[in-house]
Amino acid sequence: MIYYSRDDIDNLDKIFRLNMINSCTGFKSANLLATKSTNGNTNVAVFSSITHLGSNPPLIGFILRPTTVPRDTYKNIKDTGVFTVNHITKNQVEDAHHTSAKYSSDISEFDKTELEEEYLDNFHAPYVKNCNVKLGCKFLEEYYIKENDTLMLVSEIMHIYIIDNKIQEKDGWLNLQTAKSVTINGLDGYLSAKLINRFPYARPKKS
Amino acid sequence: MIYYSRDDIDNLDKIFRLNMINSCTGFKSANLLATKSTNGNTNVAVFSSITHLGSNPPLIGFILRPTTVPRDTYKNIKDTGVFTVNHITKNQVEDAHHTSAKYSSDISEFDKTELEEEYLDNFHAPYVKNCNVKLGCKFLEEYYIKENDTLMLVSEIMHIYIIDNKIQEKDGWLNLQTAKSVTINGLDGYLSAKLINRFPYARPKKS
Numbered sequence: 269m270i271y272y273s274r275d276d277i278d279n280l281d282k283i284f285r286l287n288m289i290n291s292c293t294g295f296k297s298a299n300l301l302a303t304k305s306t307n308g309n310t311n312v313a314v315f316s317s318i319t320h321l322g323s324n325p326p327l328i329g330f331i332l333r334p335t336t337v338p339r340d341t342y343k344n345i346k347d348t349g350v351f352t353v354n355h356i357t358k359n360q361v362e363d364a365h366h367t368s369a370k371y372s373s374d375i376s377e378f379d380k381t382e383l384e385e386e387y388l389d390n391f392h393a394p395y396v397k398n399c400n401v402k403l404g405c406k407f408l409e410e411y412y413i414k415e416n417d418t419l420m421l422v423s424e425i426m427h428i429y430i431i432d433n434k435i436q437e438k439d440g441w442l443n444l445q446t447a448k449s450v451t452i453n454g455l456d457g458y459l460s461a462k463l464i465n466r467f468p469y470a471r472p473k474k475s
Numbered sequence: 476m477i478y479y480s481r482d483d484i485d486n487l488d489k490i491f492r493l494n495m496i497n498s499c500t501g502f503k504s505a506n507l508l509a510t511k512s513t514n515g516n517t518n519v520a521v522f523s524s525i526t527h528l529g530s531n532p533p534l535i536g537f538i539l540r541p542t543t544v545p546r547d548t549y550k551n552i553k554d555t556g557v558f559t560v561n562h563i564t565k566n567q568v569e570d571a572h573h574t575s576a577k578y579s580s581d582i583s584e585f586d587k588t589e590l591e592e593e594y595l596d597n598f599h600a601p602y603v604k605n606c607n608v609k610l611g612c613k614f615l616e617e618y619y620i621k622e623n624d625t626l627m628l629v630s631e632i633m634h635i636y637i638i639d640n641k642i643q644e645k646d647g648w649l650n651l652q653t654a655k656s657v658t659i660n661g662l663d664g665y666l667s668a669k670l671i672n673r674f675p676y677a678r679p680k681k682s
Contacts, residue, residue: 269636269639269640270643271634271635271636271637272635273633274533274632274633277632277635278531278532280647281647282531283646285531285533285647286647287644287646287649288648288649289529289530289533289632290527290530291648291649291651292608292610292635292649293504293506293526293527293535293610294504294505294506294525294608294651295504295651295658295668296504296526297502297503298502316527317526317527318500318501319538320496320497320500320503320523320524320538321620321622321623322622323492323496323497324485324489325485325622325623326492326496327623329627331536333529353500358671361671361672361674362672362674365677366677366680367677369678369679370678375679380679401499401501403500408622409621411618411620411627413528413618413629414616415528415534415616415629415631416528416532420618420627422620424481424622425481425496426480426481427478427481428477428478428499429477429478430477430478431476432476433476433477435477436477436495439490439494440487440491440492440493440494440495441494441495441660441661441663441664442495442499442660442661443664444502445660449502450502450671451502451658453648453649453652453668453670454648454649456673456674456675456676457648457650457670457672458670458671458672458673459651459668459670459671460668460669460671461658461660461666461668461669462666462667462668462669463660463664463665464565464657464665464667465664465665466663466664466665467568467569467572467665468663469663470572470573470574470575470576471576472577472582473576473587
């Protein structure tokens with residue numbers, strides 16, 4: 269067994285700590301968040317912090333560190349009010365990871381990778397072609413997390429596109445294995461997933 | 476392709492919407508959050524919203540709906556200031572899911588499942604035996620999310636236990652596949668994951 273106390277963690281080499289703390293909460297969602305600035309520059313960046321907040325209304329949250337990258341994403345969301353969330357699929361992981369490189373804001377990651385913009389139903393922000401689940405989202409509110417100077421952005425889902433009908437089951441559930449969506453482990457590990465089981469709604473045992 | 480507008484989403488059957496919206500943001504972390512009340516009653520519940528917030532200091536966040544279940548978890552955290560986060564492993568998924576059943580607060584889910592309490596280094600909250608990655612956490616702050624009447628709890632990692640030395644690689648990264656940690660799809664799907672690749676730190680392409 270390996271044990272780290274809080275003092276141990278604070279005294280670790282920075283990269284070692286980044287790798288460990290980023291992987292110790294478990295698997296993360298793997299999405300491409302795409303925006304377009306008011307003057308038409310597009311931006312796409314990998315995000316592993318997008319989380320379900322509630323179903324009614326349909327809300328999502330994610331964490332931004334506005335004092336570092338990706339500033340373009342934040343500025344575009346604040347300026348235009350909209351962005352898209354696109355599930356990274358198995359054959360996109362290398363390009364998806366490359367969007368974390370620090371390009372200047374006039375350079376689109378769409379031009380530096382094989383990822384392609386796609387516009388649907390006149391939404392201002394681009395979707396990412398070949399992602400099998402795509403959400404068009406509207407920014408609602410930001411919460412400043414004073415403990416580490418980050419922001420949690422709360423946004424509303426306005427559009428859902430499910431590319432292949434086989435992904436959605438009769439009860440509404442999206443089978444993310446069928447969608448070939450990947451999951452992120454830490455900062456840089458991309459994994460495919462395989463269903464163990466789905467369980468019925470849990471009710472207390474009598475005995 | 477299947478498309479849902481915001482109006483479509485709002486007009487869906489409740490269970491259908493729950494299943495779709497809970498799965499449309501991608502894979503989620505799969506953890507057992509364990510607490511102990513001031514009078515010694517333990518509680519363990521599955522959580523899929525635990526997310527990395529930052530590495531230095533090591534912070535995590537998760538979402539609670541305090542007006543519904545799991546109230547015990549929230550009360551115990553507020554009363555005692557501590558809780559544990561335990562990665563659900565492949566052979567625990569059925570018991571882990573059962574912790575979502577609504578038991579009264581005097582009944583411990585540890586008594587209703589094969590999950591076992593484990594106490595380490597005099598920490599007040601129990602860890603879950605046979606989970607391969609366990610965190611001892613201290614509550615710091617809560618943020619009220621007015622858009623859907625939920626709370627985001629921000630907490631600090633105080634202790635990390637990695638049960639098998641093979642899980643941690645030389646650069647600090649925890650290999651969650653080696654840990655047999657699972658990921659959650661929607662409300663009730665549990666999946667194992669398989670590494671596609673890890674990528675080096677992304678740097679801009681010259682051309």
